[in-house]
Amino acid sequence: MIELTPKPIESLIIQKKQELQGVIDYPDKTLSSIIREIGFKCDLCSKCCTAEFNDHVFLLDTDAARIKQIAPDALVPAPYYEFCDREGRFYVSGYALKSRPDGSCIFLEQGRCSIYSQRLTICRIYPYMLHREADEDGNMDWRQISGLNEHGCYHTEIEKGECRQIAEETKGYEIACLEQEIGFLEAVDARFRENGLRHVQGIYDKQMRHLRNGGEIEVQVYYEGGFEKNLIRISDYVSGSVSFAIG
Numbered sequence: 001m002i003e004l005t006p007k008p009i010e011s012l013i014i015q016k017k018q019e020l021q022g023v024i025d026y027p028d029k030t031l032s033s034i035i036r037e038i039g040f041k042c043d044l045c046s047k048c049c050t051a052e053f054n055d056h057v058f059l060l061d062t063d064a065a066r067i068k069q070i071a072p073d074a075l076v077p078a079p080y081y082e083f084c085d086r087e088g089r090f091y092v093s094g095y096a097l098k099s100r101p102d103g104s105c106i107f108l109e110q111g112r113c114s115i116y117s118q119r120l121t122i123c124r125i126y127p128y129m130l131h132r133e134a135d136e137d138g139n140m141d142w143r144q145i146s147g148l149n150e151h152g153c154y155h156t157e158i159e160k161g162e163c164r165q166i167a168e169e170t171k172g173y174e175i176a177c178l179e180q181e182i183g184f185l186e187a188v189d190a191r192f193r194e195n196g197l198r199h200v201q202g203i204y205d206k207q208m209r210h211l212r213n214g215g216e217i218e219v220q221v222y223y224e225g226g227f228e229k230n231l232i233r234i235s236d237y238v239s240g241s242v243s244f245a246i247g
């Protein structure tokens, strides 16, 4: 029997599905005890809401839907576009939040989150995480805490029930993130097949230069199972402020 080598997008889907299974199989008890052992406590330094710590705030569809309600101007296509077709259209798996010129989140005001009661899923679970990442030597391993020993307080007492809840929410976030990525890859694959398209790296690089030079590009953002067309310039990623309404 001849084994066909999967195409790049198919291979990525397989890889992401394996990652998803790995997260699902990761024992809740282990994550919960790591959280208890590390005993992280936020000291309100707000570093995690700035470029000093985090590149951008990626949004799950449920988060993007909330931001569309309260401050649609705060949304931008997540910055690392994954594909570009021969027409120069980029594709990315979701939205992100705009930043202020100093690199802080658009919702950070005087060191505090101005949408705290409606903050996003990643902001609720941060700095907890559950995904595989390479260390400095390139060895892949599970990462459970972001910015370990770089912010906040450690070795504080966290009640067992709270640790279990954090572990559950953290796994839930990572699962939702991977499901969104898999849905995105499947949607790109379907679109490319239906329209005889493929990713073209040369066009990707050319369009990125156009963007960096202040030009406008089209980004198809995956949202609720389909794609939304966004026309965007590099300047759209940074804003002094956004107007928003919170009930």
Ligand code: SF4
Pocket: 048, 049, 057, 105, 106, 107, 108, 109, 112, 113, 114, 115, 116, 119, 120, 123
């Ligand atoms: S939404 Fe709030 S908690 Fe989340 S990064 Fe922005 S300021 Fe920080």
